[in-house]
Amino acid sequence: MKGRGEKNPFRKNIEELIEIGDLKGLREKTGEFHGHFCAYSACGVKAGYIALRELGIKNTGMKEFVAIVETDNCFSDGIQVVTGCTFGNRALIFKDYGKTAVTVARRDGVAIRIAINPDFVDSLTEKYPEAWSLFGKIVALREKGTEEEMRKLTQLFTEMSFEMLDVPEDEMFRIERKTIRLPEYAPASHPVFTSTKCSVCGENVLETHARVKGGKAVCIPCSGEE
Ligand SMILES: [Zn+2]
Ligand SMILES: [Zn+2]
Known part of the structure; x- marks a missing residue:
């Protein structure tokens, strides 16, 4: 077991990126995990980063806190990479509400809920109409796109994922601090x-x-x- 303040050796690189607020680097890491760059995974990176910063969390991936995601879209992969709360370490809780939002909660119940701002989503749709129609066709409906369409979609999504990093936090999200009651972890032997x-x-x-x-x-x- 490591003491507080020491870095988790398995997540050293990611924790260093968090410490210096390197969202670009975290976006790269998320691309490796998620399989592509996109707007929503970049929003997840940002939400995860804000949550850790606001709750003063330095040790990630050690079950000192949980992330409760309200969707299983790209957003949640950004959350998993940055917070280290994953399906496998049981620090990720999935509530199937169909909302792009996450609540990160420390064991003492101090929590923060970060939800995507609907106005921001509208502005994104207006700004990138082609990205959304291609996404709808190729990803959501699983239709086979042409090579040109695939290339365009990848390019637009990559562009958007970069742009997300510079959007002011209060424009992108609705952020609410709260206190919640966490379920106890089952003891490991049980x-x-x-x-x-x-x-x-x-x-x-x-x-x-x-x-x-x-x-x-x-x-x-x-x-x-x-
Ligand atoms: Zn994605
Ligand atoms: Zn059986």
């Missing part, structure tokens, strides 16, 4: 890691997730529940 064997497929399954069928433990897929 059901989380206790598995049983499914009597049908033979794979290990968490006891908390096993079902009983004909008096025997089975996993959810084998239980026919789905």
Whole structure:
């Protein structure tokens, strides 16, 4: 275990970028994780950065705080990279509200909610009509775009992702400080890691997730529940 103030060796590069407020560098890191540059992942980078700064958080990826995202779009990948709160380390909570917003909360309940400003979204749509129509066609509807369209979309999205970094924070977001109650983490030894064997497929399954069928433990897929 490391002490407070020391950097997480696995996230040293990212924490250094956060410390000096290098949003461009964080945008690069997010591109590696997310698979492309785009406006919303850049907004996520920025929201994650603001949250850490405002809550005075230096150690990331150590479960000292959680991020509650309200969407599973590109925005949330920026949040994961910058805050280190991920699906796998259980510091990322997903509320399927369909809103581009995140609440970052320290264990003591001090929290900040950062939501995309609808006026800002309108201005972006007006400014980049081509990007949104291409995005709608190629990404949302999964239609096959021409090579030229793909190239154009990538170029516009990259451009937008850069531009996002310079937008004033209060123009891009609605920011609200709040206090929330966090659910306790389950202690590490408890059901989380206790598995049983499914009597049908033979794979290990968490006891908390096993079902009983004909008096025997089975996993959810084998239980026919789905
Ligand atoms: Zn994206
Ligand atoms: Zn099974």
